[in-house]
Amino acid sequence: MSAPETVSKEQAIHQTSETRSDRFDTSRVAYRRMKNKVAHGLFFSATLIGVVVLAVLLFDIFQKGWPYLTADFFNNFASRLPSRSGIKAAFWGSIWMIAVTAPLTFILGVASAIYLEEYSKKGWLSRFIQLNISNLAGVPSIVFGILGLTLFVRGMELGKSVLAGSLTMTLLVLPTVIVAAREAIASVPGSLRQASYAMGATRWQTIRHVVLPYAFPGILTGTILALSRAIGETAPLIMVGAVTFLAFTPSSVLDEFTVLPxxxxxWIAQPKDEFQYLAAAGIIVLLVILLSMNALAIYLRNKFQR
Known part of the structure; x- marks a missing residue:
């Protein structure tokens, strides 16, 4: 066999292998594109289902509750008569509870995060504490309600007061705030700390003037989102004795109280349809409060990031 014929056969074999390789690559790319389209459709469908269900619920709530959002609804106390019932006691009880819970949660949560991230020695004890704090963030809220009943209502003899409820809610959301604050503090670049130390600053001066301003947006966002959870909780407050019917607003932290949830x-437990509409109106008010708190968190985060 001559040399040109041998070369031509080798070229033919090489071209055939290249053709098969191109077909294989094309089929593999087409298969990957098909998988991508299927995954995209699946995720879009899951998101669409959640959005549609939420839209239907909001439409039903606003349709039933919007006509009941009147001045009397905010100025009247709860009553057995739907026409005379309102959320005055529950609304101001929620305001009192959040007003006490917010500073306690922020101070204790940030202080604990600073100690764990900046001062504690990195050993087994520190890891054990951090592990338990993370686990506490997932404990059911009713457990904190039992703890609040035992510790604050009966142990400290605070009774069914705003202070007992606020302390219980502080325990509920404190692990979440500590975890969020620790992550925000840990995200501060080490070069900023070293630069501060090089300028002669002490550890506390570095934390106060360098670390906290840098981490403040994340800390604030985590705190407000945790408080949003606190204002919508029901089980812990039922355990500590928040009453369902109250004909006055709290005037001090030692007064009895009730909250919107x-x-x-x-109202939902009442058989009359009018109470269902009142409950829908109360849900609208609670949603407005929650969305306002979340919007405040976003605004403050963007402001301090700049």
């Missing part, structure tokens, strides 16, 4: 729950 408990009042909504009480």
């Amino acid at each position: 408990i009042q909504i729950y009480s």
Whole structure:
């Protein structure tokens, strides 16, 4: 066989292998594109289902509750008569509870995060504490309600007061705030700390003037989102004795109280349809408060990031 014929056969074999390789690559790319389209459709469908269900719920709530959002609804106390019932006691009880819970949660949560991240020695004890704090963030809220009943209502003899409820809610959201604050503090670049030390600053001066301003947006966002959870909780406050019917607003932290979620729950349990509409109106008010808190978190985060 001559040399040109041998070369031509080798070229033919090489071209055939290249053709097969190109076909294989094309089929593999087509298969990957098909998988991508299927995954995209699946995720889009899952998201669409959640959005549609939420839209239907919001439409139903606003349709039933919007006509009941009147001045009397905010100025009247709860009553057995739907026409005379309102959320005055529950609304101001929620304001009192958040007003006490917010500073306690922020101070204790940030202080604990600073100690764990900046001062504690990195050993087994520190890891054990951090592990338990992370686990506490997933404990059911009713457990904190039992703890609040035992520790604050009976142990400290605070009774069914705003202070007992606020301390219980502080325990509930404190692990979440500590975890969020630790992550925000840990995200501060080490070069900023070293630069501060090089300028002669002490550890506390570095934390106060360098670390906290840098981490403040994340700390603030985590705190407000945790408080948003606190204002919508019901089970812990039922355990500490928040009443369902109250004909006055709290005037001090030692007064009895009720909150919006408990009042909504009480109305939903009533057989009359008018109470269902009142509950829908209360849900609208609670949603407005929650969305306002979340919007405030976003605004403050963007402001301090700049």
